Amino acid sequence: MKTGWSAATVNVPGRLERLPMTSFQRKAFAVVATAWLADQVDVALLVFLVGSIAAEFHLTAVQIGLLSSMTFLGQLVGNLLAGYASDRFGRRVIFQVTMMVWGLGSFLAAGATGLVSLMIFRFIIGVGVGGEAPVAQAILSEIIPAKQRGFYIAFMEGFWAVGFVISGALSYTLLPYFGWRAVFVAVGILSLILFWVRRHLFESPRWLADRGRFDEADAVLQKIEREVGKRYGKPLPAPHPYVQETRISTRNPLAVIFSRTYLGTTMMTAGLWFFALLGFYGLTSWLAVILHHHGFSISKSVGFVTLITIGGIPGFYVAGVLLEKIGRKPTTALFLILSAAFAYVYGHSVSTNALFISGFVMQFFMFGMWCCLYAYTPELFPTRARSMGAGVASAFGRVGAIIGPIVVGFVIQAIGQTGVFSLGAVSFALAALLVLIFGIETRGKMLEEIARMEERDA
Secondary structure, three states, X not given: OOOOOOHHHHOHHHHHHOOOOOHHHHHHHHHHHHHHHHHHHHHHHHHHHHHHHHHHHOOOHHHXXXXXXXXXXXXXXXXXXXXXXXXXXXXXXXXXXXXXXXXHHHHHHHOOOOHHHHHHHHHHXXXXXXXXXXXXXXXXXXXXXXXXXXXXXXXXXXXXHHHHHHHHHHHHHHHXXXXXXXXXXXXXXXXXXXXXXXXXXXXXXXXHHHOOOHHHHHHHHHHHHHHHHHHHOOOOOOXXXXXXXXXXXXXXXXXXXXXXXXXXXXXXXXXXXXXHHHHHHHHHOOHHHHHHHOOOOHHHHHHHHHHHHOOHHHHHHHHHHHHHHOOHHHHHHHHHHHHHHHHHHHHXXXXXXXXXXXXXXXXXXXXXXXXXXXXXXXXXXXXXXXHHHHHHHHHHHHHHHHHHHHHHHHHHHHHOHHHXXXXXXXXXXXXXXXXXXXXXXXXXXXXXXXXXXXXXXX
């Protein structure tokens, strides 16, 4: 390491924040976002394949709920393990490992011989997908300038909706001819392709500087500056003044997020994710099954869910725009409240037309809600604990996701499908209240400024 270097002399945040957005940063975004899309293709598969799997293995409603929950249990483990590892060992290497894990799980799932083995392989898929989430959030938060950060992270999460639609289209195309196992193989092959695409992703300069590796941080920054300068075509603006991110001395990410400064933030984001995912997965994991109970064939119910899910694509774009226009807090609360309203309407619709219209609008707001969660959460934690903070919040979300399908299985047996959508509506409303009461506004602020603001308020 070069002598005399410090966080102030390297000035990572000041140099990153002054950079204009060019095709170089957009290429890095595309690498993260397309891998994210593939992850979501895999995690959404069970929504479309569960009917065929249940028929082959003769599953009860409760067993279907347990199978669905195994993915979320894996995501919980992945959130925590990868979140911690990313803050300790680096974003880039952990990001690659997560894809290897869920790709392997997809190939294994294709050879499942029964419920138990499929549950184990869906757990492995969940570990990989769940592990990628906090790392992807941290990477983009740390390389995208503050003025565009919310939109781009929301846009990345919007690939969830695209992945969901692709998952449905893939299932709709392959399922009738080759069976559900072939769909898992196809997704496994996709993971190999995207692993190759990811090979040139660079390490986060913010993470390197926070770990005291100033020479490496400067080397990565110089490369970024050269590439951006080539595409910008004129001299780069002067670096912003250096802002120290945090005065917390410990580098242990768990100690940071449970410190007096960040405990309130950790509790708020954990509750937000818990109720939002309880509502979302409690509904989504059962959409195709509920339609099947209404007389739709397995093929038609998959097609119907795929069509209404298209509503999520404009939803994530609108959410991304509003996050930068009116702020993180009001946009997140708005999409949660409207998700609650239309979940209730969908659950009480009686005609096919009403189901389609209310379902389309419900997906618009539910997928927009996801964008808000992923854009807002990583901004609330400092660099040394950003992946861990996002991972813990996501982990509480996975607890909600695990509970949701299981609870829904019992609710359907006890009071029918209208109770399911009422449960979802209440969950979204509680998540909105947490944001409105305890959330802070982060729009347009450097990550370092947000951390200093939270330390002053603690």
